[in-house]
Amino acid sequence: MTHSLRAFSTSLVTILAASLSASAAFAQDATTRPAPPRVASLSPAEPATASAAPPEQSTARADCRHDWWAMGPCRDRKWTGPEIMLGADFGLSAMTETGPFGLNKGVGGATEAGPSWGVRAGVEILPWLGVEGRYVGMYNSIQASMSPAGSVGFVTTGGEAVLRLTAPLPFVRPYVFGGVGYYDVSLAGPSNAQAGSVFHSSSQPGLPIGFGLDVPLTWYLSLDAEATYHYLIGESFSAVTTNGIDGGDVSTVNAVLRVRM
Numbered sequence: 001m002t003h004s005l006r007a008f009s010t011s012l013v014t015i016l017a018a019s020l021s022a023s024a025a026f027a028q029d030a031t032t033r034p035a036p037p038r039v040a041s042l043s044p045a046e047p048a049t050a051s052a053a054p055p056e057q058s059t060a061r062a063d064c065r066h067d068w069w070a071m072g073p074c075r076d077r078k079w080t081g082p083e084i085m086l087g088a089d090f091g092l093s094a095m096t097e098t099g100p101f102g103l104n105k106g107v108g109g110a111t112e113a114g115p116s117w118g119v120r121a122g123v124e125i126l127p128w129l130g131v132e133g134r135y136v137g138m139y140n141s142i143q144a145s146m147s148p149a150g151s152v153g154f155v156t157t158g159g160e161a162v163l164r165l166t167a168p169l170p171f172v173r174p175y176v177f178g179g180v181g182y183y184d185v186s187l188a189g190p191s192n193a194q195a196g197s198v199f200h201s202s203s204q205p206g207l208p209i210g211f212g213l214d215v216p217l218t219w220y221l222s223l224d225a226e227a228t229y230h231y232l233i234g235e236s237f238s239a240v241t242t243n244g245i246d247g248g249d250v251s252t253v254n255a256v257l258r259v260r261m
Helices: 002-032 055-066 191-195
Strands: 083-096 114-126 129-141 153-166 173-188 202-216 221-232 249-260
Touching: 083 129, 083 221, 114 153, 114 249, 129 173, 129 249, 153 202, 173 221, 202 249
Parallel strands: none
Antiparallel strands: 083 114, 083 249, 114 129, 129 153, 153 173, 173 202, 202 221, 221 249
């Protein structure tokens, strides 16, 4: 019995000694082993450094600036500051009275619809705010019954300064505008026809008001559809007041090609 206990004690001491040696060796190995490299955290608390825009985006933007006819993504031009705008327009005009749709009233009942044209230049101060200076021109022939001695018509030329408010949407931008202007409505035609007509020339100030839709085509070009009511103040087109033909205004519907520099 005593021999057995002594053998068991000896075995237990041997096992404990071996365990302690193994533990010491593992601890020494863990202490001397080099630490693994630290991996950069991409958690929200430690954001990675922001990188530059992808090369393909920069290339596409550069292509838009250098290619006047590139469409697709180039239509969505981002606002970077005040822009110079140039434009030209062409469309239809009609003389009216008592409002933009009074085509058969006043001088509108004695004239025909005709062409309208113009040029403009301005600055888009903000994405939604612009100012423009405009030259406008129109021609409206007088009905033969009102001009028995020959063919005559009204040639209207004028200058306008307008303020334009635009909804800065990506692909179709509606806008409204209003301002002040001065118009020279000149009776044109052979001298004998003018002498036999009841109409004469008239110059007066006016108020242009209207609305339109601006559709970008490329980085630089856009095409508009625009309607304008040119309200004339103090006009006198005839000494005859029957049916109010001595007074009237002008309405235009134009296509406008804009260039943004």
